[in-house]
Amino acid sequence: GGGGSETEGAESDLSGSIQIDGSSTVYPITEAVAEEFRAEAPDVKVTVGVSGTGGGMKKFTRGEIDIVDASRTINEAESKLAQENGISFIELPVAYDGLTVVVHPENDWVKDITVAELKKIWEPEAQGTIKKWNQIRPEWPDKEIHLYGAGVESGTYDYFTEAIVGKSHASRGDYTASEDDNVLVQGVSTDPLALGFFGYAYYEENKGKLKAVPVNDEDESNGSGAILPSLETVKDGSYAPLSRPLFIYVNSKAAERPEVVEFVNFYLDNAGELSQEVGYIPMPAELYEEQKQKFEQFATGNKQAQ
Amino acid sequence: MTNSDLNRYKDKAFQVFGIFCTFIGLVVLAIFLIGILIDGLGRIDWDFLVSLPSRRASRAGILTAWAGTLWILVLTTIIAFPLGVAAGVYLEEYARKTKLANFLEINIANLAGVPSIIYGLLGLEIFVRQMKLGPSLLAGALTLSLLILPIVIVTTREAIKAVPRSIREASFALGASKWQTIWNQVLPASFGGILTGVILALSRAVGEAAPLIVIGALAYVPFTPSSPLDEFTVLPIQIFNWTSRPQAAFLTNAAAAIIVLLLITFLLNGIAVYLRNRQQKKVKW
Amino acid sequence: MSKKEPKLEARELNAYYGDFHALKNISLAMEEKHVTAFIGPSGCGKSTFLRTLNRMNDYVEGFRVEGDVLLDGRDIYDKNIRVDELRKEVGMVFQKPNPFPKSIFENVVYGLKIQGVKNKAVLQEAAEKSLRQAALWDEVKDKLNKSALALSGGQQQRLCIARALAISPSVLLMDEPASALDPISTAKIEELIYELKKDYTIVIVTHNMQQAGRVSDYTAFFYIGELVEFSKTKAMFTSPKDTRTQNYITGRFG
Amino acid sequence: MSKKEPKLEARELNAYYGDFHALKNISLAMEEKHVTAFIGPSGCGKSTFLRTLNRMNDYVEGFRVEGDVLLDGRDIYDKNIRVDELRKEVGMVFQKPNPFPKSIFENVVYGLKIQGVKNKAVLQEAAEKSLRQAALWDEVKDKLNKSALALSGGQQQRLCIARALAISPSVLLMDEPASALDPISTAKIEELIYELKKDYTIVIVTHNMQQAGRVSDYTAFFYIGELVEFSKTKAMFTSPKDTRTQNYITGRFG
Amino acid sequence: MRVTEKIVEGLLWLSAIITILVTLGIIWVLLSESVSFFSEVSIIEFLTEKEWTPLFADKKFGILPLVAGTLLTTIIAIAVALPIGLTIAIYLNEYSHARMRQIVKPMLEILATIPTVVYGFFALTVVTPFLQNFFPNMAGFNALSAGIVMGIMIIPMISSLSEDAISAVPRSLREAAYGMGSTRLQTAFGVMVPAASSGIVVSVILAISRAVGETMIVAIAAGQQPRLTMNPLVPIETITTYIVQVSLGDVPHGSLEYKTIFAAGITLFVFTFALNNLSFWIKKKYQEKYD
Numbered sequence A: 001g002g003g004g005s006e007t008e009g010a011e012s013d014l015s016g017s018i019q020i021d022g023s024s025t026v027y028p029i030t031e032a033v034a035e036e037f038r039a040e041a042p043d044v045k046v047t048v049g050v051s052g053t054g055g056g057m058k059k060f061t062r063g064e065i066d067i068v069d070a071s072r073t074i075n076e077a078e079s080k081l082a083q084e085n086g087i088s089f090i091e092l093p094v095a096y097d098g099l100t101v102v103v104h105p106e107n108d109w110v111k112d113i114t115v116a117e118l119k120k121i122w123e124p125e126a127q128g129t130i131k132k133w134n135q136i137r138p139e140w141p142d143k144e145i146h147l148y149g150a151g152v153e154s155g156t157y158d159y160f161t162e163a164i165v166g167k168s169h170a171s172r173g174d175y176t177a178s179e180d181d182n183v184l185v186q187g188v189s190t191d192p193l194a195l196g197f198f199g200y201a202y203y204e205e206n207k208g209k210l211k212a213v214p215v216n217d218e219d220e221s222n223g224s225g226a227i228l229p230s231l232e233t234v235k236d237g238s239y240a241p242l243s244r245p246l247f248i249y250v251n252s253k254a255a256e257r258p259e260v261v262e263f264v265n266f267y268l269d270n271a272g273e274l275s276q277e278v279g280y281i282p283m284p285a286e287l288y289e290e291q292k293q294k295f296e297q298f299a300t301g302n303k304q305a306q
Numbered sequence B: 001m002t003n004s005d006l007n008r009y010k011d012k013a014f015q016v017f018g019i020f021c022t023f024i025g026l027v028v029l030a031i032f033l034i035g036i037l038i039d040g041l042g043r044i045d046w047d048f049l050v051s052l053p054s055r056r057a058s059r060a061g062i063l064t065a066w067a068g069t070l071w072i073l074v075l076t077t078i079i080a081f082p083l084g085v086a087a088g089v090y091l092e093e094y095a096r097k098t099k100l101a102n103f104l105e106i107n108i109a110n111l112a113g114v115p116s117i118i119y120g121l122l123g124l125e126i127f128v129r130q131m132k133l134g135p136s137l138l139a140g141a142l143t144l145s146l147l148i149l150p151i152v153i154v155t156t157r158e159a160i161k162a163v164p165r166s167i168r169e170a171s172f173a174l175g176a177s178k179w180q181t182i183w184n185q186v187l188p189a190s191f192g193g194i195l196t197g198v199i200l201a202l203s204r205a206v207g208e209a210a211p212l213i214v215i216g217a218l219a220y221v222p223f224t225p226s227s228p229l230d231e232f233t234v235l236p237i238q239i240f241n242w243t244s245r246p247q248a249a250f251l252t253n254a255a256a257a258i259i260v261l262l263l264i265t266f267l268l269n270g271i272a273v274y275l276r277n278r279q280q281k282k283v284k285w
Numbered sequence C, D: 001m002s003k004k005e006p007k008l009e010a011r012e013l014n015a016y017y018g019d020f021h022a023l024k025n026i027s028l029a030m031e032e033k034h035v036t037a038f039i040g041p042s043g044c045g046k047s048t049f050l051r052t053l054n055r056m057n058d059y060v061e062g063f064r065v066e067g068d069v070l071l072d073g074r075d076i077y078d079k080n081i082r083v084d085e086l087r088k089e090v091g092m093v094f095q096k097p098n099p100f101p102k103s104i105f106e107n108v109v110y111g112l113k114i115q116g117v118k119n120k121a122v123l124q125e126a127a128e129k130s131l132r133q134a135a136l137w138d139e140v141k142d143k144l145n146k147s148a149l150a151l152s153g154g155q156q157q158r159l160c161i162a163r164a165l166a167i168s169p170s171v172l173l174m175d176e177p178a179s180a181l182d183p184i185s186t187a188k189i190e191e192l193i194y195e196l197k198k199d200y201t202i203v204i205v206t207h208n209m210q211q212a213g214r215v216s217d218y219t220a221f222f223y224i225g226e227l228v229e230f231s232k233t234k235a236m237f238t239s240p241k242d243t244r245t246q247n248y249i250t251g252r253f254g
Numbered sequence E: 001m002r003v004t005e006k007i008v009e010g011l012l013w014l015s016a017i018i019t020i021l022v023t024l025g026i027i028w029v030l031l032s033e034s035v036s037f038f039s040e041v042s043i044i045e046f047l048t049e050k051e052w053t054p055l056f057a058d059k060k061f062g063i064l065p066l067v068a069g070t071l072l073t074t075i076i077a078i079a080v081a082l083p084i085g086l087t088i089a090i091y092l093n094e095y096s097h098a099r100m101r102q103i104v105k106p107m108l109e110i111l112a113t114i115p116t117v118v119y120g121f122f123a124l125t126v127v128t129p130f131l132q133n134f135f136p137n138m139a140g141f142n143a144l145s146a147g148i149v150m151g152i153m154i155i156p157m158i159s160s161l162s163e164d165a166i167s168a169v170p171r172s173l174r175e176a177a178y179g180m181g182s183t184r185l186q187t188a189f190g191v192m193v194p195a196a197s198s199g200i201v202v203s204v205i206l207a208i209s210r211a212v213g214e215t216m217i218v219a220i221a222a223g224q225q226p227r228l229t230m231n232p233l234v235p236i237e238t239i240t241t242y243i244v245q246v247s248l249g250d251v252p253h254g255s256l257e258y259k260t261i262f263a264a265g266i267t268l269f270v271f272t273f274a275l276n277n278l279s280f281w282i283k284k285k286y287q288e289k290y291d
């Protein structure tokens, strides 16, 4: 992990406040960073909200906050709004989340699943037609299949449909949805006919109650066969296509303030270690360095533009 | 069986049913309380109360959350109590049976049915943006005040209605003006009922998370607020946040925070019950 | 009837509860420093009339008055009249005792307090004086701070009388003030009325004809919303003009 | 005092409101099909005693009774006694009128309805009969379905009497039933009491000594929680034994 | 003095008028976004379409499933809370000792203060498995357990406020009833409850409002599946749940999807408006009998 402290010591006189809001998925990482940053710069008041990527973006594009946590990339409408409000920004990926496909631990028939099969289950046309396990693979039992997944308004769902069905927000609707992944854990772990998906961290913490299903993307270029999500497989990109990046966006005006610059640098230095600690998967170290450089250019470029 | 036997039978049966219902209520309550206590009691210590939030469940505390909750409670009471009681008095004493009163009455009943999240959207637009209060304690308290206003108004009216007309007449006949009568007789006599309503309303406000999240109350605030214009977090947001974490240790934290939240509401209810009982002892007709 | 300027006077007064015509064209003058009694069968409108004299019915939904009521020659239903001032002039005691849910002391001094009197000693003195006048002092002097609601019905009613006396009105309206009192208290109240009429104008509703005979100078007999007869009490009781009055007085009525 | 088995009898009865000793060692027998009147100054415990006779004080917090009350020889404070049955036997009319916020008709037939009578005709007939007995029928016969609360105080009280009569109790307790009534209605009620005592045992609290004299066979005089004197009404009014009684009756009291 | 009176009345009037401003504010906030929603989606479709899938690629904008879900959970909650709450109120007022009332009432009020998240998990992890013993084909997420638990939560609103209303009935009325030989039950239902009816109705309206507006319990335990059904055993979604989920979710604002929450909000507003008018009408009719 990165122990970015090359600037240590000089910054204790930094003060001011930094406002962050946005995705509840990214929140634990940002919270951890903010917590550690207090030791670095005790007089900088960093606050973190959880009003969702959408809500956070709304505030961000109006210039109400300095940094937004996002579990997806900014979309066109939001960019446009930012532009209209004279706000330019930089996008910085900070970690990965691995969406995990799970079944009940007593489920002894599912050994692996392909992306095509997942698509067959989840695509909109499946609604009302794909109701039994044996409709997916004939050797699977003639029993009902019960589906659990992230709420349709979440970034997780957004990403899952994009990756599996090929089109964002295209899926069947007759599954049990919840914004709260703990609820999904509860659902899948008590339902022997369940199949569900949610964030890797929730699987990690509930391994005893769940069984993860290896996913085969039938693409030999990034690892062959069905692959289980793990730190390594996500980090090296072989757990595809169900690993997604998480981001922060920084407002250019905020990036003129030394405490924000310091915080973002601190973030990128420590995100690797801290994201793993809170249940996510760090990016390779080179990527963080790359982001730092990108950010430095952005920050100084902004200054020069003035 | 004679009719009177039957009546007695029904009476007894209802008594049993009454005990049963009360018992159900208490048992469910006990289940909740015991469950929460088992989960969370062990987690509560001094450090938990005075520590800032943290990514590590064992180090995380609720200092900023309970401080924010107390601030919100006090500010909301200051705003909603006079406003709600005043509106209730107006409707019951000044505007009875006028068209305006009828309209207001329906309107208030409607407001009581508007879900809290919509008050959040309202607060965000009016207080946070238009009035430029930002996601501050004041904006939060104003939002929650509007949320509980209908409850305060409606229960105030009911309490006032219960004051016998003869008391009002006695006061008028002694040369008291309308307001003097209301202030000296009607309000003191209905104070117990008003208090019950306000407390019920406040205990609702104290447990709300959604509207505060919408107006931008934060989850991670590493400092306690020192003025109504500061940013803040509250216990329900902290609890909401912790229950959605994957790590089980955070659920323990959540249970512990729920205990603290309940303690705050108990304290509140305790005060109200004390006042109410004192009131009921004095007033009997 | 007296030729003097009356203290209180109703002129062609009509009163309605919604559609119900409760008082029909009543004209009646009440002489200063005298006692006028209203008698008549239950439901005839005595209370209604009494309550129009200090506008107590203002607060009854659907109640309406036509005609004038003059206090010292000024119409009390005039727009410029302040009802609270009027009520300080025209005190009232009700049919059912209605003490405030406060201490006995607070009940008695209520009228003074809302007028702004704050001096403890003044209040104390006024309280004692009024309670003595109402023949209640001896029974309650040791528990002035106890709740008035713990008194018996009769004690409560006397407290209400004391309360009305405390603001020293010039007119006192009493709606069957003794109907809940025992004979001893009643006699005291009657004595008191006798004393008070030296300074005050008193109007009293009563069911007790003996009482009307004992305390009043003038008597008005009401019947189903009408004023049937009004004259000196003695004259009415000895030689009623209207047969309805006669029947009522002799108890041959109904 | 009668040698017959009494209908109602109190034996060494003591009653307390919390610490306050309201009734002191009262023993008193009420003869069947006669009228017993309770008199005494305000606050002496008449109402309290009356209310122990049908256990109406059961619901007053902190109220306590010692001693026995026998109805037809059976202790009404016995565990096996059913209070609702007792109250159907021992009807009651209160000091302040307390009609239900329902229609006049519903008020009168309430007692029958709760006993399970459903037949419209029966109820109608009972209502008319009781209202006539209470001298109210003519005034309300056209508005039986109107709310009872719109009646005047006197009308309300007569309605309450009608309501009590409708369940045909064998004992009727009346707490100053006429204190809110005009003389005509009062006379009717007194007549009614006279009629009723042919079949019923009646206990009446009154402030009006004339009334006690007119309607009652026996009179009990209470003074500060004590039963001072109990004897035939005529005897008491002509030759009271106790000086307190004498002072009270002659109005020299206080 | 008269000036004070006028000023006081003015201030009181202002306080009352604020409630209208609040309503206008809400309508303004909701309309500002839903106007453009309804320019893209016809009201007819909104009201008659039987599916609600605005967040899916294949968008359908029929509010009926959400309305049905809201109605269903509210009906279940009231069916639980009204009989139990009213029974408790009557029991405490008419049967129990004053001491017991003083203890039990505030204890029950605690039920209304427990965070709704706790109720949600209780419904999901305790009530549903328990009910599945009786309804084997009941889904893990369903309207029934959410509704029942919601009912438990609002019991104290009904029991406390109704008890207050009943104990405000003058003692003389109770005495009159007992004096006629009424049993406690007859006194309660024949006299006290009718006399306290307006207070009781108010408590029920408040309880309904709370149930309609409740979010977390349904979000956790009822499954978040918009479905046009009155079957309490299957997953459903309520209007409030939908609004909260979307407004706290990752949906980009300004998009049609985001605007749906305002359309749903307006619907809820109209919905409660209708409900309130209905109860007003009932209350009026009910009171006429006794006035």
Ligand SMILES: Nc1ncnc2c1ncn2[C@@H]1O[C@H](COP(=O)(O)OP(=O)(O)OP(=O)(O)O)[C@@H](O)[C@H]1O
Pocket (backbone or CB within 6 Å): C017, C020, C022, C041, C042, C043, C044, C045, C046, C047, C048, C049, C060, D150, D151, D152, D153, D154, D155, D180, D182
């Ligand atoms: N608030 C009211 N609404 C409608 N009618 C009323 C109201 N108050 C009184 N009335 C009616 O007006 C008439 C006169 O009533 P009022 O109380 O003045 O009679 P009263 O002479 O005082 O009778 P009582 O001797 O019984 O007190 C009665 O018929 C009564 O029913």
Ligand SMILES: Nc1ncnc2c1ncn2[C@@H]1O[C@H](COP(=O)(O)OP(=O)(O)OP(=O)(O)O)[C@@H](O)[C@H]1O
Pocket (backbone or CB within 6 Å): C150, C151, C152, C153, C154, C155, C180, C182, D017, D020, D022, D040, D041, D042, D043, D044, D045, D046, D047, D048, D049, D060
């Ligand atoms: N609920 C109560 N709590 C405490 N004391 C009471 C209560 N009711 C009555 N008392 C007291 O008991 C005594 C007897 O009261 P009670 O009402 O029996 O008198 P009473 O003879 O009926 O008087 P009145 O003629 O004025 O009606 C009084 O001193 C009264 O203050």
Ligand SMILES: [Mg+2]
Pocket (backbone or CB within 6 Å): C046, C047, C048, C095, C175, D152, D153
């Ligand atoms: Mg009258």
Ligand SMILES: [Mg+2]
Pocket (backbone or CB within 6 Å): C152, C153, D046, D047, D048, D095, D175
């Ligand atoms: Mg009495």
